[in-house]
Amino acid sequence: MIKLIKNAKVYAPKYLGEKNILIAGDYIAAVEDTIELKANPDLIEVIDASGKLVFPGFIDGHVHILGGGGEGGYKTRTPEIMLSDLIVGGVTTVVGCLGTDGVTRNMESLIAKAKGLEEEGITTYVYTGSYRLPLKTLTDSVQKDLLMIDKIIGVGEIALSDHRSSSPTIDEFSRVCADARVGGILSGKAGLVNVHLGDGKEMLDYLFFMIRNTEIPASQFLPTHANRNRELYNEALVYAKEGGFIDFTTSTVPQFIEEGEVRASDAYVRGLDFGIEASHMTFTSDGQGSLPLFDKGGKLVGLDVGSVSSLYESVKELILQHEMKIEEALLPITKTPANILKLKNKGEISQGKDADLVFVDEVSYEITDVIAMGSVMMRDGEILKRGTFEK
């Protein structure tokens, strides 16, 4: 099916002005000032984007698609994500991961969930492993997982500096990073090591060690939750200044902010002011993960579930509250993660890229339409394609 989008104000994420976008099947065939087609009109679906801005589909590089949590017993295991949770948030590419619980959740079911979401219409990848080292891989090694399983593009989320981590030694951690590095090179994938940073005292110590003392380049690591408290955030900025990449979590609850979490949008703006390049900072939602509240004694006192919609909400804060240019505000959820995750057909609107698009109202910036791999998933605020078991 051929789709022709007219009157689109296109942010690629760079602003291109008003363009026509031609979609052939699942990819973008052309982006031009005007496109006239002589084919039978029955074969072409024309979509009028008047009054709307068109962005690349969003990339969320850290989502507990299978559910996560469980820190308060079995009943606190969070539910699986549904297709529409992603669509309403404009997310067309997602990287799924396991978290604290790598026992009742495993790689087989994570990959099955990712494949299911892909059958439903979006693009999915996963990280191999969970919080713990030694890593529980799908095959017998990290390298084999990366080389043999298409969906696996990296390792994680490995917990460091957290009371829920496996307290890995630096040698254990280095070995996994080296395997991810080589597996990534051999498979042509990112082989990224996604690190969960907790509230512990060690903060980014292991990551500083890796980029200062080993041959593994800083581009191999993406520590997340770098905004979870002020001290950690300040250290993360120093780490990024030394060449590291850092990720800010957008899901939050008011109590976290009160207790010192740095809002993702504020973290991004202050990072830029500090001299960190935009290409070194990303947002992820931690969607469907648990947001456990522990008291000072480590006792669980509350629990919430992360939302994928927080990803674009944080970008809206950049645009509306921080008055950042749209083309800059889109970077942490489009072009930058596409580069870091080595997803060459994602994150930009240009000829040959996958047809993943998000339309927003040009006044309210609310998401109105979502196209994933050339299929219209949401139109004028109405979800057209729901998950298999969604009403």
Ligand SMILES: [Zn+2]
């Ligand atoms: Zn985490």
